[in-house]
Amino acid sequence: MLGIVGGTATGYTVQAERPPTPLPALAQTGLAYPAKALPEGKEPEPLSAKDDRRVRTEGDLLSKPAGARASDEEWVKDGRADLTSYALDFDSEGYMFGELAAWDFRRFVGTAWEQDANRWVSVRLVQFGPGPVAGAAEHADGQFSYMPEDEEGAGNNGDALKGSGNGRYYVYKVDRKAGHLPGYRARALFQRGDIMADIHVFDTRPISKKDIRVLAERQLERL
Known part of the structure; x- marks a missing residue:
């Protein structure tokens, strides 16, 4: 037994005293891009939306209509937000953080505008990565699940948004408060591929179903 232990120790000592063996050079092919920029007119054609997913998902946010004023809210100035x-x-911040992370949250982009002095509109897109879970569908389903129990419109199941697959839009009346103008709101939700769209409209006058539906249809067309 002492012989085995001594032999092992001696072997480690010999190995430790030997100079390190250099590693073989890494195999590296030539660089895939040219050493200098191609001359004007010789650049390759950009990938189509079929071959490049970014073509589908960049520049997809609905723009404010003519005459509307961009909202001065802080989150709108940048138009983006991280997961946190x-x-x-x-309301359940920690729970939502965990769910969104598990669904492979990728990005949030949004815009908002003020229209006709009384109307405020926001459009938000939440995109998820290509993970094992369909994050956009899961997030949309979670939002749909509590809409009928909304305290401002219990039992309101909304109307189906044609052409969206699972989209719905809702119109609510916010309770009037003493000394304040009445408030109304509408919301539309739908999922298209890896993106969930969430649209809100607030006004001091009633909002028609057509108003929220047209907004949702315009955003759907861009996706």
């Missing part, structure tokens, strides 16, 4: 900032917009 987006999760803070929910």
Whole structure:
């Protein structure tokens, strides 16, 4: 037994005293891009939306209509939010952070505008990565699940948004408060591929179903 232990120790000592063996050079092919920029007119054609997913998902946010004023809210100025900032917009912040992370949250982009002095509109897109879970569908289903129990419109199941597959739009009346103008709101939700769209409209006058439906249809067309 002492012989085995001594032999092992001696072997480690010999190995430790030997100079390190250099590693073989890494195999590396030539660089895939040219050493200098191609001359004007010789650049390759950009990938189509079929071959490049970014073509489908960049520049997809609905723009404000002519005559509307961009909202001065802080989150609108940048138009983007990370996972933490987006999760803070929910009552159950920690729970939503965990769910969104598990669904492979990728990005949030949004815009908002003021129209006709009384109307405020926001459009938000939440995109998820290509993970094992369909994050956009899961997030949309979670939002749909509590809409009928909304305290401002119990039992309101909304109307189906044609052409969206699972989209719905809702119109609510916010309770009037003493000394304040009445408030009305509408919301549309739908999922298209890896993106969930969430649209809100607030006004001091009633909002028609057509108003929220047209907004949702316009955003759907861009996706």
